[in-house]
Amino acid sequence: MRSITIRQAALFAAIAMVLTGAFHLIDNVGIFETSILLGGAIPYLVWAGFYFSVYREQNVRTAAWITIVFAILLETAIAYLLAQQSAAFWTPFGSVIGWSGWLRRIGWTIFLIAFALVPNHRRTGTVALVLAIVSAPSLFNTAFGVFNSCVEILLGELPRQAIWRALITPAIRTMYWSSQVLFLWVVWRNSASQPAAITVR
Secondary structure (H helix, E strand, O other): OOOOOHHHHHHHHHHHHHHHHHHHHHHOHHHOOHHHHHHHHHHHHHHHHHHHHHHHOOOHHHHHHHHHHHHHHHHHHHHHHHHHOOOOOOOOOOOOOOHHHHHHHHHHHHHHHHHHHOOOOHHHHHHHHHHHHHHHHHHHHHHHHHHHHHHHHHOOOOOHHHHHHHHHHHHHHHHHHHHHHHHHHHHHHHHHHOOOOOOOO
16 A cells, blocks of 8 residues: 655645534634634644645745744634633634643644654654654544444434534544644655655745
8 A cells, every 4th residue: 555645645635624624613603703813823824734734845934934923823822712711612722721732832842843844853753753643542532432423423412513513523623623633644654664755945
């Protein structure tokens, strides 16, 4: 079986980010505010831009720095402000109040800096592997939620109006986590076995 390339993993991650951003807007359609747009939709689109840059192998370094500023720092600031107002929304990084959310943000920042400077270095791959391992439990938890919801729908225990919350929401989040873990795993694998597989321009 042919191995998945960084470009393929990046394309999958870009599509997942676009879908997650669209889901974020739809899920918050009744409370459309500037903070929801700045803290959710825009960061997802910036992440999608980063992954598309990796897919096209163009301007990856610039895209990585833009992602740090507009997808991590901006999201963190907005999420923190909303948390202080007890109006926090779902964020893939986790709560800005808990330590795990901060660890994910710091980890992704370190990874993006390393990826921008030396994408094929073993240290970049090591950071990617650590992030993949840290993200794996979230992938399994959301995938398990999809499985449980499917069973409940088949058994008729869930009303149809609950499908969005019970099935669509965890399904999109599962796709998000799957794309993240896959991309990080491929970066780690390439850093160990194919040190010259991607060129940053």
